[in-house]
Amino acid sequence: MKLPHKRRAERKDATARPEQRREPQRALRPGRRPRQRPGRRRAKSRGRAARKARRPLRPLIDFPRRGRRGRRRWTPSWKLTSGLFLLFAGGLAGLFAAVYAQVEIPDPHDSASRQGTVYYWADGSRMVSVGDVNRQDVKLSQVPESVQRAVIAAENADFYSDSGVSVAGIGRAAVNIVKGEETQGGSTITQQYVKNTYLSQEQTVERKIKELFLSLKVSNQRPKTEILEGYLNTSWFGRDAYGVQAAAYAYYGIPAKDLNPSQGALLAAVLKGAESFDPSLGPGNRQRAEDRWKWILDRQVATGSMSAAERARYTDFPEPKPPVKPTSQAGQTGYLVDIVNKYLKSRAGITGKDLAAGGYSIHTTFEKDKVQALAEAVEQVRAERLDPKKRPEDQDVQVGAASIRTGDGAIVAVYGGSDAVEHFTNNADTSGVPAASAFKPFVYAAALEQEPDGGKRPAESAAPDSAPDSPKPTPTGPTTESVKLHAGLVESDHTPFVESGKKTGLKKVKDLAVATGLREDSMAKLEPTFSIGTSTPSAVRLAGAYTAFVNHGRAVEPHSVTRAERNDAAVDGLERPKPRRAMSSETAATVSAALRQVSWSTVGPPQDQRNRLPSWAGKTGPNDRMNSAWFIGATPELSTSVAMFRTKPDVPQLLPMQGVGGPDSDRGSAFPPLIWKAYNESATPAATPAEAPRDRP
Structure with missing residues (x-):
């Protein structure tokens, strides 16, 4: 007989849930973990919490990274990278918003308060003020x-x-x-x-x-x-x-x-x-x-x-009218301003917009008396020798001239045309006029540079104090080619220069000409005629290049500005250019002997016999068939070039010089020497023989 409590236990077991009755079988099945009792689960959780509590807390920025070795230790995690990026972006956005909120639109510039740009002569006196704002709002x-x-x-x-x-x-x-x-x-x-x-x-x-x-x-x-x-x-x-x-x-x-x-x-x-x-x-x-x-x-x-x-209706280019200079830049003033502005742009990086905005004080190298003397010399020869009303060949004649201080390259005077307001192109600083025989000295020098001692120097009969009617110098031991080139330069003979250019190499001739200061972009194609002056340097550049023959082989760079300021701050990049070696002193001396003979035979001695300074000259002659006439004369003080040519605004090429000034003008080549002589006698102070510098080897 079963006891009552045992019977109750059996009934309780019989009424248990099937899941509970099957629990022992499930625990015995392979591959399945027995279900833990709630007490065990709580104990395990308490164990994990205890172990976690014993671990040290990770820093907010885990770098270098814990638990990593080698390169991975120093590689930021993606969480750190993205977090820093978001932080930076948020800070930048906040800063941007703060600055934007504080920015206020200021008042516009007052154009009436703009200052003019003032140009000064070399002596410090005021030349002209330009730069008034030209604007009309619409x-x-x-x-x-x-x-x-x-x-x-x-x-x-x-x-x-x-x-x-x-x-x-x-x-x-x-x-x-x-x-x-x-x-x-x-x-x-x-x-x-x-x-x-x-x-x-x-x-x-x-x-x-x-x-x-x-x-x-x-x-x-x-x-x-x-x-x-x-x-x-x-x-x-x-x-x-x-x-x-x-x-x-x-x-x-x-x-x-x-x-x-x-x-x-x-x-x-x-x-x-x-x-x-x-x-x-x-x-x-x-x-x-x-x-x-x-x-x-x-x-x-x-x-x-x-x-x-x-x-499709717009096929023809809408050609604008020529620019007009303000009346304050009439006469030669506009040409002087033009040369200065080009120099500032090339040397100091100043733009035309900067100059028009005003506020600059620009001190130039131009000497007022020499500018006036050069203009008067040109107008005097034009009035005396040209008659456009009677001779059609005398019409459309243009003159460009530039005078440079031989020692340092300062441009002291230019003649850019009759009037900068009426004739916009600056004849003194424009390319397009062939140099013709005035280019030959560079061919001569390049040939001499290929020979030892510059081909040897001609005898001292070509010394600066030689009489104007002295016989031609007899070379003492020069090479045969030097003799030919010397005679060809004096007599305006093309043949020896064409031959010498081929022998020397036209590239070497070009390199020497550029070394003296002629611009690369004014050089003509390297063809046989290159040696007789198909290149088109400006009057400013040709005057500067001839200083190499006077300065014993060292050329000076032409410059027109001594200093410039804006708002009391000096403009950088305007340091005086230093002379550079273009040829040996022996070569310069040999070419100089021929150039001095050209000078004496062309213009003769100065009228003032006290002023018998040595002079060097290159020129075009009757044998030149190009549409230009040149004379470049240099003394120890000034190197001055004068060019004459004919041109019309609607004709792209130069007009012929044949018949200009009459049949005895040698295609106009007689006039540039006359202009040079009139200017030089006015601009160069007289010197006694004791003061006159002598040629040095």
């Missing part, structure tokens, strides 16, 4: 839509949809500024408007950052039409013109409202840089301007702002 409604579209297509095609800035353009410019390289374009129209209206033109990182924030602010607060109107009224178009209205008058003599789409495309082209795209500034500019004009018209078709049918 409403956007007064600018044809075709002009607006041309500017937008050329400068910022997505102007109406962008945020006002080009981050890529700013970043590129900032990197280039830091690296000291030339900045590149890429600014939006809004950025350019902000720079023109509120900021300076300096290329610095600080200015670029200001430009970024102001451009965003302006783009958010001003309508695009207002920005475009401001940009068109403040942009620099060259020719001293700020704004589209002044540019329309400067290039076409009409108001902006009358510009046609073709003319508007050209004005949009010069926005890229008038120094490079104003077609009146040389054949290279002409080609660049035409190429960009075509591109802008095509660009409008590509962007949908002009139909292909309308584009």
